[in-house]
Amino acid sequence: MNKALSLRRVPLMNIRAHPIRSLIIAVLALAQAACVFGGFVLVGAMRSELSLAERRLGADLVVYPTTCLNQVEKKRLLMLGTPVDCHQPRSALARMSSNEDIAAVSYQLYVSETLTDGSTRWVVGFQPESDFVLGPWMREGEGTSLPRGSIVVGAAVPGADGQTLSVFGHERPIGAHLLATGSELDDAVFVSMDTLTDMMADARAAGEDIDASLDPATHYSAALVRASDSDAIESVTNWINLYVRKVTAVRSSEALVGAASGIRAHRGVAIGVLGATWLVLLGALVIVQVSLMNERMQELAVWRSIGASRSIMSRVMLSESAVLHAAGALAGVCLAAMTLPFVGDGSLVEVLAAPATSLPLAGLSLVAVTCVGVAGTRLALARVRRATTGNKSVLV
Secondary structure, eight states: OOGGGOTTTHHHHHHHHOHHHHHHHHHHHHHHHHHHHHHHHHHHHHHHHHHHHHHTTOOSEEEEEHHHHTTSOGGGOOTTOOOOSOOEEGGGGGGGGGOTTEEEEEEEEEEEEEOTTSOEEEEEEEOTTTOOSSGGGBTTOTTOOOOTTOEEEOTTOTTTTSSEEEETTEEEEEEEEBOOOSSGGGGOEEEEHHHHHHHHHHHHHTTOOOOTTOOTTTEESEEEEEESSGGGHHHHHHHHHHHSTTEEEEEOOHHHHHHHHHHHHHHHHHHHHHHHHHHHHHHHHHHHHHHHHGGGHHHHHHHHHTTOOHHHHHHHHHHHHHHHHHHHHHHHHHHHHHHHHHHSOHHHHHHHHOHHHHHHHHHHHHHHHHHHHHHHHHHHHHHHHHHHHHHHHHHO
């Protein structure tokens, strides 16, 4: 067989010889790939947003020294930590490390500062390295670096728009801002335990009335606890209240528990609906592929008349289908990537801008659409063969 009739060139020749049919298949693949890739990006962004919303609910439970909790009104209890002018040594919580259902613990220490106008402001010492409740509320994003000496300001702190803020009579650089939580934490200042140690030393030197025994490195006012699983929250709470002395563990209110469950359920339903939609679209692509193959019955008859085997016909048809679907899918992914930033919010842009996330999703979309297209061609080819064989039998 000469070069002009090489089987490798036949798929491309077929595509050029039937531009309308080829264009229809490529456009369908484009739409399918755009939907699949856009859906993947949407799910990624949705999972990120819902996960952030769930983390913003705060700790699964908070542990206070019993004498401290008695000073807190129940309606003031927050799973982000409720400021209270009380503290105890952390050594009292040493036994908590033996409970395998406790996944993480982060300590907070509350100190009050009297401002020049006579009002009081809370200064909250926390551990940036183990914190999991304040990070999700930071305007600059989770994982924001907080150098020693810098502070985090609540959304309603006066003067928080500047570069520095006076705390205990010393100007401190503002390293981050908290979004509005709708609680008294909006008026508070947050610092690392190391920074709080420096602040207290400065305050004592300036004559501030601060408990000399208070040490941010060894004391706490509240311990925020994350359980290994949502089903373990109640058992961890009961275990702490039973086996850890002089402390009281409190769980989230029923409203917060319901909100967390609702977020998880909403996330599952949304992903399920998107998955079902993708399956419907993939099925539609296969059906269209089968319909377009009907017009190729005469072409298959010509191949048989020149003695071509089934394997040769399958190779040509499947190669043509792979080229068209791959080209259409590539165009669809590119179109979706260019369009989504203009119709979506920041979460979609974040997913697209992360190569480690977007490139695998794009590759998966290309492979999925191409494989489904080729599979549809194979099914359509088998159907046409059966129909052709049946017609031939009748004619004979």
